[in-house]
Structures are given as C-alpha cells and as structure tokens.
Amino acid sequence: MKRISPFLSSFLLLLLALVLSLAIGSVFLSPAQLWAALIGHGTQTSDTILWAIRLPRTVLIAMTGMALSGSGAAYQGLFRNPLADPFLIGVASGAGLGAVIAMSINWPYSFWGLLAIPMAAFIAALLTVFVVYSLARVGRTVPTTNLILAGVAFSSFATSLTSFLMLRSTDDIRRALGWLFGGASQSNWTAIIAIAPYLFIGLGVLLVSGQALNLMQFGDEQAQQLGLNVTRAKTILLISASLATAAAVAFSGIIGFIGLIVPHVMRLWWGADYRRLIPLSIISGATALLVSDIVARVVIAPQEIPVGIVTALVGAPFFLWVLRRAKNQGYW
Amino acid sequence: MLRKFFFFILPVAILLVACVPSSVNTPQPQAATGIVQPTIVQTQPTPIVLTDGLGRQVKLAAPARRVVSLAPSNTEILFAMGAGSQVVGRDELSDYPAQVPGIPSVGGSMGNFSTEAIVALKPDLVLAAEINTPELVKTLEGLGLTVYYLSNPTTLDGMYANLEAVAKLTGHVDETSTLVQSLKARVAAVDTKLIGVSEKPAVFYELDATDASKPFTAGPRTFIDLLIQRAGGTNVASTLKDQYPQVSLEELVVLNPDIIILSDSAYGETPEKVAARPGWGTLAAVKNGRVYPFDYHLLSIPGPRLVDGLEQLAKLLHPDLFK
Amino acid sequence: MLLIDQLSFAYGPHVVLHGVSLEVRSGEVLALIGPNGAGKSTLIRAASGVIPIQSGRVRTNGDDFAALSSMQRARYLAVVPQAVSLPAAFTVWETVLLGRTPYLGFLGQPSHKDEELARMALERVGAGSLAGRRVGELSGGEQQRVLLARALCQSTPILLLDEPTAHLDLQYQVSLLELVSDLAHRDKLAVLIALHDLNLAARYADRVALLVAGAIKALGTSRNVMTSELLSQAYSLPIKVVDHPFLSGLIVLPELQNHKDG
Numbered sequence: 060m061k062r063i064s065p066f067l068s069s070f071l072l073l074l075l076a077l078v079l080s081l082a083i084g085s086v087f088l089s090p091a092q093l094w095a096a097l098i099g100h101g102t103q104t105s106d107t108i109l110w111a112i113r114l115p116r117t118v119l120i121a122m123t124g125m126a127l128s129g130s131g132a133a134y135q136g137l138f139r140n141p142l143a144d145p146f147l148i149g150v151a152s153g154a155g156l157g158a159v160i161a162m163s164i165n166w167p168y169s170f171w172g173l174l175a176i177p178m179a180a181f182i183a184a185l186l187t188v189f190v191v192y193s194l195a196r197v198g199r200t201v202p203t204t205n206l207i208l209a210g211v212a213f214s215s216f217a218t219s220l221t222s223f224l225m226l227r228s229t230d231d232i233r234r235a236l237g238w239l240f241g242g243a244s245q246s247n248w249t250a251i252i253a254i255a256p257y258l259f260i261g262l263g264v265l266l267v268s269g270q271a272l273n274l275m276q277f278g279d280e281q282a283q284q285l286g287l288n289v290t291r292a293k294t295i296l297l298i299s300a301s302l303a304t305a306a307a308v309a310f311s312g313i314i315g316f317i318g319l320i321v322p323h324v325m326r327l328w329w330g331a332d333y334r335r336l337i338p339l340s341i342i343s344g345a346t347a348l349l350v351s352d353i354v355a356r357v358v359i360a361p362q363e364i365p366v367g368i369v370t371a372l373v374g375a376p377f378f379l380w381v382l383r384r385a386k387n388q389g390y391w
Numbered sequence: 392m393l394r395k396f397f398f399f400i401l402p403v404a405i406l407l408v409a410c411v412p413s414s415v416n417t418p419q420p421q422a423a424t425g426i427v428q429p430t431i432v433q434t435q436p437t438p439i440v441l442t443d444g445l446g447r448q449v450k451l452a453a454p455a456r457r458v459v460s461l462a463p464s465n466t467e468i469l470f471a472m473g474a475g476s477q478v479v480g481r482d483e484l485s486d487y488p489a490q491v492p493g494i495p496s497v498g499g500s501m502g503n504f505s506t507e508a509i510v511a512l513k514p515d516l517v518l519a520a521e522i523n524t525p526e527l528v529k530t531l532e533g534l535g536l537t538v539y540y541l542s543n544p545t546t547l548d549g550m551y552a553n554l555e556a557v558a559k560l561t562g563h564v565d566e567t568s569t570l571v572q573s574l575k576a577r578v579a580a581v582d583t584k585l586i587g588v589s590e591k592p593a594v595f596y597e598l599d600a601t602d603a604s605k606p607f608t609a610g611p612r613t614f615i616d617l618l619i620q621r622a623g624g625t626n627v628a629s630t631l632k633d634q635y636p637q638v639s640l641e642e643l644v645v646l647n648p649d650i651i652i653l654s655d656s657a658y659g660e661t662p663e664k665v666a667a668r669p670g671w672g673t674l675a676a677v678k679n680g681r682v683y684p685f686d687y688h689l690l691s692i693p694g695p696r697l698v699d700g701l702e703q704l705a706k707l708l709h710p711d712l713f714k
Numbered sequence: 715m716l717l718i719d720q721l722s723f724a725y726g727p728h729v730v731l732h733g734v735s736l737e738v739r740s741g742e743v744l745a746l747i748g749p750n751g752a753g754k755s756t757l758i759r760a761a762s763g764v765i766p767i768q769s770g771r772v773r774t775n776g777d778d779f780a781a782l783s784s785m786q787r788a789r790y791l792a793v794v795p796q797a798v799s800l801p802a803a804f805t806v807w808e809t810v811l812l813g814r815t816p817y818l819g820f821l822g823q824p825s826h827k828d829e830e831l832a833r834m835a836l837e838r839v840g841a842g843s844l845a846g847r848r849v850g851e852l853s854g855g856e857q858q859r860v861l862l863a864r865a866l867c868q869s870t871p872i873l874l875l876d877e878p879t880a881h882l883d884l885q886y887q888v889s890l891l892e893l894v895s896d897l898a899h900r901d902k903l904a905v906l907i908a909l910h911d912l913n914l915a916a917r918y919a920d921r922v923a924l925l926v927a928g929a930i931k932a933l934g935t936s937r938n939v940m941t942s943e944l945l946s947q948a949y950s951l952p953i954k955v956v957d958h959p960f961l962s963g964l965i966v967l968p969e970l971q972n973h974k975d976g
Contacts (some may be wrong), residue, residue: 068754077521083432083496083508084505084507084513085505085508086505086507086508104510104511106515107510107534107535108507108510111533111534111535112507112510112534113507139801155728167446168446168447168525168528168529171531173525173526192698198766199766214436227633228634233522234524237503237524242661247533261665267820267821269821269822270818270821270822271824273804273808274806274812274815275813276801277798277801277812278798278810279764280759280764280795281793281795281798283762283763283764283784283815284762284763284764284788284791284792284793284795284813285788285812285813285816285868286784286785286787286788286789286816287784287785287815288456288783288784289784290787308797309582326803329801330803331801331804332808332824334805334823347686356505360498360505360508361483361495361497361498361504361505361508362483362496362500362503362505363498363504363505364503365502365829375544
C-alpha cells in the first residue's frame with residue numbers, strides 16, 4: 060500500500076467511477092452510441108440521455124459525495140469521535156424540517172417556486188448549526204461535548220417535528236420521503252450552479268485546515284499550547300463543514316454513511332494525518348457515492364432506488380468489515 | 392441569553408407548526424374543483440392548447456401518438472377512452488386493464504422514475520398526475536418533453552373534465568363524449584333510485600388496520616367520503632379533521648357504524664378476521680354481519696371506475712334498492 | 715525569562731491560585747514542589763494560557779502574554795504536559811514535528827530545517843529509534859520522552875514541565891533531569907518544572923518554589939526552601955532533611971512512624 064501514491068490511485072478510481080456513471084443507466088447505450096453522442100453525432104435520444112440526464116446527475120452526485128465525505132472527515136477530527144458524521148449536530152434533521160415545512164406551503168409552479176424547497180432546506184441547515192453552536196458555547200470556548208449534546212437534542216426535536224408534520228398531511232408524505240431518502244434523479248444545472256459556491260468555499264477551507272485538525276487530535280490544551288487558536292479554528296471548521304453539508308443536502312436530501320465511512324477507510328489505508336485525509340476523503344467520497352448511485356439506478360431498473368437507501372444497505376456491512384479489520388491496528 | 396431565546400422559540404415553533412394547514416400540498420392544482428373549461432381551440436389543423444393542473448399552458452401540434460403515463464389513474468383513463476394503443480410507457484404501479492403489465496415500465500412507485508427510460512421511449516406526451524411531484528414535471532420539461540399534469544378531481548364533474556382534457560390531447564373526443572354520457576347516466580340512475588330514501592346507513596371505510604386498535608379511514612375532503620354520501624350513506628369519519636385520520640377503537644364504538652367496508656381486503660382482511668379482532672365484536676356492524684370486502688381500486692383511483700365504485704357502494708348500502 | 719505576577723485562578727467559587735508571583739530566570743531550573751492539589755498543574759496551565767486567569771499577568775521580557783496570539787505565545791513558551799492520552803494513530807515522528815507548528819507556513823508543510831530540528835530533538839531525548847512507531851504502542855515513559863522532544867523542537871526560551879518523571883524508570887528520570895539541567899545551563903532556557911520527587915528536586919533545581927494550597931510558601935535555593943519545618947508543614951507529615959554525608963546536596967526523608975532507627 061505504501062508504494063502507490065494515495066492521490067494517484069484515488070484519482071484514478073474517481074475517473075473510473077465518473078466514466079461508468081456516464082456510461083451506465085437504465086437505458087442501455089452501447090459504447091458506439093456513447094461515443095457518437097460524446098462527439099456530437101448521436102441520435103437525439105442518446106444525446107439527451109448523455110448530456111441532459113447523465114452528465115448533470117454525475118456532476119451533482121460527485122459534488123455531493125465530495126461534500127459529505129470531506130465534512131465527515133472534518134467532523135471526526137473536530138469532535139475526536141469516530142462516530143461523527145456530517146449530520147452529528149443536527150444539520151440533517153434541520154434541513155429535513157425546513158424542507159417539509161416548505162413543502163406544506165403552496166408555492167407557484169415557477170423557477171423560484173420550485174427552488175423554495177432546496178433553499179428552505181439549506182437555510183434551515185445553517186440555522187440549525189447556528190442554534191446548536193450558540194447553545195453549546197460557554198463563555199469564549201465551545202466544548203465539543205456540549206456541541207454533541209446540543210446537536211443530539213436539537214436533532215430529536217427537529218425529527219419529531221418533521222414526523223408530526225408529515226403525518227398531518229398524508230399527501231405530502233410521499234414527496235417528503237422522496238426528498239428525505241436522498242437521491243439525485245432530478246438533477247439539473249440549476250441545482251449544480253446553486254450549490255457550487257457554498258460547496259467549494261466550504262471544502263476549500265477544509266482542505267487547508269489539515270494541520271489544525273492534526274493539532275486538535277491532541278486535545279484543546281495541547282493544541283493551544285502548540286500555537287493554535289482553538290476556538291477560532293473550531294468555529295471556522297464548523298462553519299465550513301456545515302456549509303458544504305448544507306449545500307449537499309439542499310438538492311440531494313439526506314444521504315447517510317458516506318460521510319461516516321469513507322474517512323474511516325481512508326484512515327485505515329493511508330493514515331490519520333488530516334492534511335492528507337481531508338483531500339483523500341473528498342476524492343473518494345465522490346467515488347463512493349457515484350458507485351452507489353450507479354447501483355441505485357441499475358439494480359431494479361427502470362425503477363431507481365433512492366441513493367440514501369443504497370448507501371445504508373451497502374455501507375453498513377462494509378463499515379462492519381472495516382471495523383473488524385481495524386480492531387487491533389490502532390488506526391484511529 | 393440565547394438559551395432563554397431558544398426556550399422561547401420552542402413553543403412558538405410548535406405553535407407555528409400547528410397552524411400550518413394540513414391539507415394544502417403541492418403547487419396550485421387548478422383545473423379540478425368542479426366545472427372547469429380548459430382553454431380550447433376548436434378548428435382541426437390548429438394546435439391543441441390546454442392549461443393543466445399546475446397552471447401550465449400545454450401545446451400539442453396534433454393529438455399525441457406516443458403517450459407515457461406516470462400514474463395508474465392516467466393509465467386507466469387512457470384505456471377507458473380507447474387510447475390504449477397509444478400508451479408506450481407506464482409507471483411501475485399501473486396494472487389495469489389487463490394489457491398494461493405488458494407495456495414497458497419507466498419506474499416510479501417506491502423508487503424514482505427513470506428519466507432516461509422516459510426519454511428513450513420518445514413520447515410526444517407525458518401524462519402526470521398529482522401523485523407525481525412538480526419537480527418531476529419540471530425535470531421532464533427541461534428534457535424537452537411535453538408534460539400534462541392532471542390534478543386530482545374532488546367531484547365527479549372534475550373527473551369528467553379530466554377525461555375530456557385527455558381526450559383532446561389524444562384525439563378521442565367522440566369516444567370520450569360517449570363515455571362521459573354513459574357515466575353520467577349511470578350516476579343519474581343511482582341518484583334516482585335514492586330519491587326519497589331517508590334511511591342513510593353510517594359507513595366506516597377501513598383503509599388500513601395493521602394496528603387494529605387504531606385503524607385508518609377516509610375522512611372529509613376525500614372522494615370516498617363524497618361517494619359514500621352519493622351512494623346514500625353517511626361517512627362516520629366525516630366529522631373528523633384530517634383527510635386520512637386514524638380512529639381509535641373507542642371512538643369507533645362511539646361512532647357505531649352500521650356498515651364496515653374493508654378496502655384492505657386485497658391485503659388479506661376478511662369479515663371473519665374483523666370479528667376476531669379484540670373489541671370489535673361489540674360493533675353493530677360486526678354483530679349484524681354487515682362487514683364487506685371491497686376492491687379499493689374502485690374508489691382510490693380518480694378515473695372512470697369511480698362510477699363502478701359508486702354502484703358497488705350503493706348495492707352494499709341499499710341492497711333492497713339495487714339488485 | 716518568565717515572569718508570573720500575582721496570578722489568581724478559581725473554578726467558580728473555589729479559588730485554586732491566590733496571587734502567585736514567580737520569576738523563572740534564563741539559565742536556571744526552578745522546581746515547583748508541593749503536595750497534590752496545591753495547584754502546580756493549574757499554575758503551569760494558567761501560565762501557558764489554556765485556562766483563563768482571573769487576575770494577574772504572565773510576562774516575558776517586555777511582552778505581556780495576554781496581548782499575544784496563541785501562535786506568538788507558542789514561540790516563547792513550550793509545555794510538556796503531565797501524562798495525557800495521545801491520539802494512538804499518530805506516529806512519533808508526526809507528533810514531534812507538530813512542535814514546529816508556530817514556525818510552519820499556512821499549509822503546515824515542514825521544511826528541511828524543521829525536520830532536522832525534530833530529528834535532533836528525538837536524538838536528544840534518546841528516542842531516535844522510536845520515530846516510526848505509533849504513539850499508541852508506546853509505554854508511558856516513552857510517550858513522556860516524545861512529548862519532551864516535541865517541546866524541544868518548539869525552540870522556545872521558556873520550558874514548562876508538569877511532573878515529567880511520573881512514569882519513568884529511575885534511569886530515565888535521571889537522564890531527563892540531566893537533559894533539563896543541560897537545557898537550562900547550556901542553552902540558557904528558563905525552565906519551570908513541577909516535581910513530586912523531593913530528592914530529585916533537591917539535586918537538580920537551582921531554585922525551588924514551595925506551593926501549598928495555591929500560595930507560594932517559600933521561594934529560594936533548595937537549602938532555604940527545603941527545610942524540615944517547611945516541608946513537614948507543607949506535606950502534613952514529619953519530614954527530615956539532612957545533608958548528604960559525602961555528596962553535596964540534601965536528602966529528604968519522611969520520618970518513620972515506628973522508629974526503626976535509634
């Protein structure tokens with residue numbers, strides 16, 4: 060494992076996943092047809108499928124995987140907890156609540172009307188982080204234990220409120236569940252452009268925060284003594300990771316396990332140095348979600364399983380396998 | 392300080408949530424509340440222009456030759472008016488009439504639709520219903536497809552209007568006109584037989600009794616409610632607030648229906664099983680043996696079979712009048 | 715040098731440090747002794763800025779630490795904490811390199827000089843062979859030496875050590891204290907070291923500060939501070955301090971309850 064460059068191999072896998080995502084779908088297109096469509100000589104059908112359906116979907120899924128995995132790694136470092144994932148402090152439940160509330164309102168069928176739900180989800184996600192952060196703060200520090208407790212409490216609150224709303228309006232349940240289970244079967248360039256800035260800003264900050272995360276593994280005191288402004292670092296990390304997560308969740312719903320498992324696998328293979336772990340998690344997160352999405356599209360075609368279900372079904376046993384292998388290796 | 396703010400927010404949030412109207416859902420369904428005249432252009436060579444349930448203007452140069460249906464109700468409607476041969480794709484749940492399972496599926500039901508599959512069928516019309524999300528309509532629009540969204544009717548006239556709209560879109564105006572006449576005649580026949588009937592049995596329409604102490608039923612603002620009344624009965628759940636409420640066994644005993652209709656008979660519920668349920672034996676309907684299995688499709692799918700449903704209901708509620 | 719001026723710290727109503735004043739000069743080893751709970755660790759943590767102080771100041775030549783950023787303070791002052799739990803997955807090398815943090819660029823990439831300093835620090839504490847090992851696999855003593863190496867490559871004029879000999883074998887206790895003594899006398903660092911072993915304190919300290927219940931009871935040379943009276947009072951136990959018969963220095967002994975000696 061030490062011989063191969065981790066970045067090279069991760070990039071190659073990502074490339075493979077991207078190509079497969081464009082090549083595979085519920086409609087079979089032969090390599091010849093794909094190539095024709097690629098160079099602009101395809102039939103209208105294969106053109107539409109490749110450029111208007113598969114390409115934006117591939118891009119959106121890749122971006123979502125990057126965001127979830129990158130922020131998952133950051134959260135695990137921030138909380139020094141192997142069970143941390145991007146939804147630890149309630150982002151998922153907050154976003155879900157926002158989306159379901161928005162769904163219960165009659166928006167006009169228009170560009171902005173349909174954007175209302177993702178926007179509500181996004182704003183609700185950020186509001187959640189703000190509320191949880193404020194609840195957890197003690198004077199000028201933000202103890203991580205408080206963050207977790209406040210996050211868990213708020214999550215439960217938001218989730219039950221969401222369930223209550225869904226029960227009251229059975230017509231909306233289908234739409235709400237569809238959003239909650241996650242999936243990008245309705246991805247388009249609007250969505251991509253809308254979330255891109257937040258996603259890239261959030262991930263960009265995380266990419267340069269590797270050293271800070273390394274320091275934080277030694278505890279707030281040692282990190283401070285070594286020169287890190289711990290409170291400021293935590294705040295910046297929290298905001299960036301949450302920004303990326305909120306962007307990912309807005310259009311793709313709640314997709315679990317990617318943010319939890321991919322960083323662990325990276326850690327197992329390539330070590331715990333966050334300067335490497337963050338970028339590797341980002342790349343591999345995209346790969347993992349792309350693969351899950353391909354499975355989701357193909358397994359019971361032409362029906363498409365919401366990708367959040369695939370990640371859970373595949374992710375859980377995979378996670379247990381990784382855990383077994385890592386038990387005595389001290390890789391955490 | 393913020394802690395206090397949060398604890399204030401909590402009850403306010405709960406209040407706000409409680410105030411959110413429970414029955415409004417997807418963006419403005421328009422053409423379904425009764426007598427609606429979609430914008431029509433009469434002469435033959437000029438294109439067909441209609442306004443659909445989302446308020447969108449839909450144009451077709453000529454009646455559609457290749458139709459993809461995204462809901463079982465749409466599929467039924469298409470076949471009922473003789474447009475079955477024009478259906479090239481359907482959603483996973485569509486299974487009526489008999490030819491439908493043979494038509495390629497494009498996804499849907501628990502999972503999502505495959506937009507690829509829809510596009511690959513090269514339809515000139517995609518027929519959506521309220522069971523589909525507006526996001527899906529937008530996506531299909533974005534792929535260059537012509538989509539027409541039928542909102543759920545809330546009255547029989549609304550259902551006829553939907554039939555007429557689809558007739559124009561698929562070029563079956565005459566057949567549909569005949570169909571609608573015959574449907575109206577059958578409904579009128581039921582109405583006539585019920586004139587002067589004062590005895591209206593109380594009906595409990597069971598949707599789901601997985602938890603037998605709290606079964607689900609159809610409440611106000613549903614077609615089921617409407618047709619029970621049209622069939623000469625009263626719906627015991629009519630006075631409740633939610634559209635599909637869960638009724639506790641105690642409440643049911645108080646409401647004391649004369650008749651129990653098992654629309655979940657397709658899932659294995661039988662009158663014998665109902666009698667065996669703890670506590671249900673005290674209900675008048677059970678004691679008198681007036682528990683009847685029912686094909687839920689007849690009342691749950693907003694299509695022409697609603698009239699079949701009405702007739703079946705009338706037979707069960709007034710067996711002496713309807714042989 | 716490190717100047718602690720009237721430092722007070724309390725956990726809510728419970729006062730731990732009462733206006734402690736202390737000066738650690740460059741080139742000297744100042745041993746901080748006192749019973750458990752006296753506030754030795756708290757004093758070190760307060761001086762390094764990881765707990766907020768209620769009143770008082772911590773300064774070096776001219777600079778008040780309160781006005782400095784964490785990064786700047788870390789260039790003046792390095793801490794070897796008491797046995798802490800370290801993240802098991804990090805290697806010794808990665809851990810020691812973190813000591814260069816205050817001097818690394820934005821992305822935290824170490825230069826050759828940084829790596830050289832880290833290597834030298836590891837050699838100096840006698841842990842050169844442990845570089846590739848994971849920190850979680852080391853013994854308590856080995857971990858302690860790694861922490862010292864990390865503090866060393868932080869290249870600071872002031873070094874604070876919180877009971878660094880706690881888990882070490884005698885030979886490592888001695889070699890660590892020899893090293894600390896060297897750092898002070900040869901490299902001219904100002905070293906404040908909290909010690910529980912009074913004999914070692916007597917041998918290696920240039921000056922001693924006796925901390926009891928959050929206040930400095932005595933400050934001066936070991937001969938002045940480590941008297942039988944003061945120590946007995948501080949530790950609530952009869953203690954005898956005698957001159958070593960042939961080595962220069964003091965021996966500190968608790969008096970036995972059942973008099974075995976005449």
